[in-house]
Amino acid sequence: MSTTNVLRYGAGALGLGLIGLGAWLVAVEPDPAGVLAWLVGALVLHDGILAPLVLAAGLLLVGRPQRGLLRGTLVVAGSVVLVTLPLLVRPGEPPNPSALPLPYARNLAIVLGAVAVAAGALHLVRRWRARPQRRTAEDD
Structure with a gap:
């Protein structure tokens, strides 16, 4: 058996084991319906909102310079918003006062x-490196 097949089967076995562990943890959860609702919501959010937005941004950026940087920036920003969004839109007071001790909107x-700023700085560095070098009289 080749090394590639060993790694492939090992990764598959590890994945199946983690799926089994996850299923067991959901089964012993006091509120498995709540966990399953959260998982379905995450699936809908990813496949129904995040993935189409990333694909649309990729289509809009075709042919533009630095499109990889733009797509990466949009994916990072979108992921940060999606992680923070449940904390921002949750109605009422949190059950645990330490759950939201900071101003999440400002921090977002x-x-x-x-x-x-990081994406802009990276863009400027790339432009600076790509510019043609001018020769001076001292170089001759």
């Missing part, structure tokens, strides 16, 4: 700003 804006 700061993180999105940092992502934009």
Whole structure:
């Protein structure tokens, strides 16, 4: 058996084991219906919203320079928003006062700003490296 097949079957066995562990953890959960509802919501959110948005952004960016950087920036920003969104839209007070001790809306804006600044800085570095070097009289 080749190394590739050993790794493939090992990864498959590990995946099946983790699926079994997940199913067992859902079964022993006091509220398995709540966990399953959360999993269905995550699936709908990913396949119904995130994946089509990423595909649409990829189609809109075809042929543009630095499209990989733009797509990466949009994926990171979208993922940060999706992780933070449940904390922002949850109605009422949290059951645990330490669950939301910080201003998540402000912090989300700061993180999105940092992502934009990092992407802009990377874009500028790439442009600077790609510019043609001018020869001076000293180089001759």
